[in-house]
Amino acid sequence: MAQVSINNDYSEWGLSTDAGERARLLQSPCVDTAPKSEWEASPGGPDRGTTSTLGAIFIVVNACLGAGLLNFPAAFSTAGGVAAGIVLQMGMLVFIISGLVILAYCSQASNERTYQEVVWAVCGKLTGVLCEVAIAVYTFGTCIAFLIIIGDQQDKIIAVMAKEPEGASGPWYTDRKFTISLTAFLFILPLSIPREIGFQKYASFLSVVGTWYVTAIVIIKYIWPDKEMTPGNILTRPASWMAVFNAMPTICFGFQCHVSSVPVFNSMQQPEVKTWGGVVTAAMVIALAVYMGTGICGFLTFGAAVDPDVLLSYPSEDMAVAVARAFIILSVLTSYPILHFCGRAVVEGLWLRYQGVSVEEDVGRERRRRVLQTLVWFLLTLLLALFIPDIGKVISVIGGLAACFIFVFPGLCLIQAKLSEMEEVKPASWWVLVSYGVLLVTLGAFIFGQTTANAIFVDLLA
Template identity: 85%
Template sequence: MAQVSINADHGEWSLSTDAGERARLLQSPCVDTAPKSEREASSGDLGRGTTSTLGAVFIVVNACLGAGLLNFPAAFSTAGGVAAGVTLQMGMLVFIISGLVILAYCSQASNERTYQEVVWAVCGKLTGVLCEGAIATYTFGTCIAFLIIIGDQQDKIIAVMAKEPEGAHGSPWYADRKFTISLTAFLFILPLSIPREIGFQKYASFLSVVGTWYVTAIIIIKYIWPDKEMTPGDILTRPASWIAVFNAMPTICFGFQCHVSSVPVFNSMRQPEVKTWGGVVTAAMVIALAVYMGTAALNWCLESARNCSQHGGCRGDGRTWSRPHRIDGLERQSYKSKPGVRKGFRHTGICGFLTFGAAVDPDVLLSYPSEDMAVAVARAFIILSVLTSYPILHFCGRAVVEGLWLRYQGMPVEEDVGRERRRRVLQTLVWFLLTLLLALFIPDIGKVISVIGGLAACFIFVFPGLCLIQAKLSEMEEVKPASWWALVSYGVLLVTLGAFIFGQTTANAIFVDLLA
């Protein structure tokens, strides 16, 4: 096996080892962490953790499923229908899994345990600083999306309690969206964000899983048995142009981005081996795909289109079709009699898109009637999950900001507790107030995801590609085999693809979404 030597000299960035909260706080809620000195002192157990293989699968799944779930139906509409959305996801899944494996390989080679530490060690100072800046920006944008989601769901819940449409004229002051978001944020999110340590992370993971699967179940059920008030729009069957397909990439990248937390998860395993990790991430991505995309999606489309043509429910210009407003007894029996169709129901993005078509909201739960109690419970689950997820994302971003600040100032690690506390409170207040202010004036999560989805592409493609290139270039071999050239070429492909997605989606977000 080729000998690897990756940036063994860490002198230029050693201040971040224990500075403040350090970037290792980006670890998954379920990952046990020990200081690096303790890890190095332990004999025979270097890099060994307590997480089982099955546990690692579910941790990665938890990291994948989140706020992006609500935006997936709109992504299918943007991509030009189910076929385009499914094809795009399947194609990107290969790169997503390979990126996770590359990060594990580089983590093992560099003996680092977090995403940004791996990038620092493998790619050097400049790329490491860019990575930390990207992580801080990404977590900041995600926190904004969380606050917008809280406001969206509260509007609907308040409308149910007040028995009036949300946003109606003459609503009391306490039902105003800006007031409810601010009140919830100050009462719950801010107190949970200030502490130095977050001990409730494991509960947040549990709530996220329960809420995600409940929302998925509700969207599927509402597709099979739609309410009378739900009026679907036209269903696109192919994209208007190839550019439209790429416009769905931010949501897909945002939904599958678990790479930042994948490195600590890998190092927390009892047997942190690249081969085992490959099986873990493959299983995790298949599970996430089952939620985002489902099984037999294309079969569903074919069967649904056939049923529509048989029962007179289709119309369109060859690029769109419309499902019947209600499934009558004959149609419902026809749908139930086809196993392939039933399998196709197992999907949030597809069912949400096919329920509302082009009329689907960027947050799919907003498309459902306010008075639907089952959907109201789903909204409550989402709010509860987001309330505990915001502090965790803020915690990660604050750790990166703290490390960058201490490194820039050249401050010693051994500081008095008072200075650290004052700095932490100031960082938290600035972060909290900025995200709250932006969330009050940004109309929907689609605007945020269109921006930070490009950064997610950097975590999935660009940084793993750079790490792979640098890792292979560091191998001390006089004659480079064909596999070496193949891996370097693949790294170049990842960087090129990621840079293209980032540039295209960011430019589109600026010139189409933000300036519209």
């Protein structure tokens, strides 16, 4: 491997290497990691991680699968049918896997252990700050989507319990805004305030069980449909090439596990790029099977009439689907605090870096600042969730940011890492990799611009 010289000077903003919670940011729920100061040894040294290859596959699959699954049938409808949806996902898979491998390579080259630290070290201060801001906005938007999902599922469950026809107005305590707010204040807020999150392993288990159960239900309901379910128009081709790109945000949101992949790579017993390539390939094939199963069967069951949240398309009285709704609610209730923790950590790191102080120097005000950050974050996400009608509108916005994590930042890291190699004569492989990095950045920027503009002018301002 050519010698690499990568800028990782944190002193530009007077930053200590442990600025707030940033050193623990976005650790995988199943990964125990040591502080960076204990990891100055090489990846193959005595301080290597404890995660096996099989364990790493499970963690990456868990990080990939999530609430975005509910929007995949609608994405197939948007893309123009089953064939267009399959081709789009298969094409995206190549870039998704390559981005994960690039991040592992750059993590080794820079000796950094989280996504934003890798971007900061490899690409410099400006790109690093943009990456951290993007993570904060992405986690904020995902928290809004989680609250909307809670409201969607509660509406159906309450309708069954109250024995009222769908769409009928019930008592004030069954109002959607009241039930979302009550659930959020009783469960989500208390779980979001603590400085550390010790229940991540339970959230991981619930998320995995809920996701697989939803997929199984969607497939079973397609094979043995209920009599009252009649599909809408089954599209066979996209209305235009732009319609295909409109499905990109859901796919990017669903497959975006890149931010949490770097800690997983460094937690492996053998953190080698070649081994990691096999891990992420296997994990993405599993995720692809789950997403395709849900997307294809959900779309063929309801056609163009499918809701942005596929579970809303099923009758409220269906008990098997009601169990799926309960699983999703439990998963989201425990996933919101984790996403909030990640966003809060970025905000905390940016604030301490701006102030030029370390966490040790500012311990006295940490609790007060943490509570204030949590309350502001929680109230803003709750307020927006109460007035945004469905998760499709949120995913259309944050899906563009997910494209940045999949394409733009890995592409920039690859370009900068190759430019930093001290070789007088550049081999053909060097030019190929730099060109591929440029392709990633260009493609990611296009997807981000197109999907974000479409979300703003079509979905939000419509």
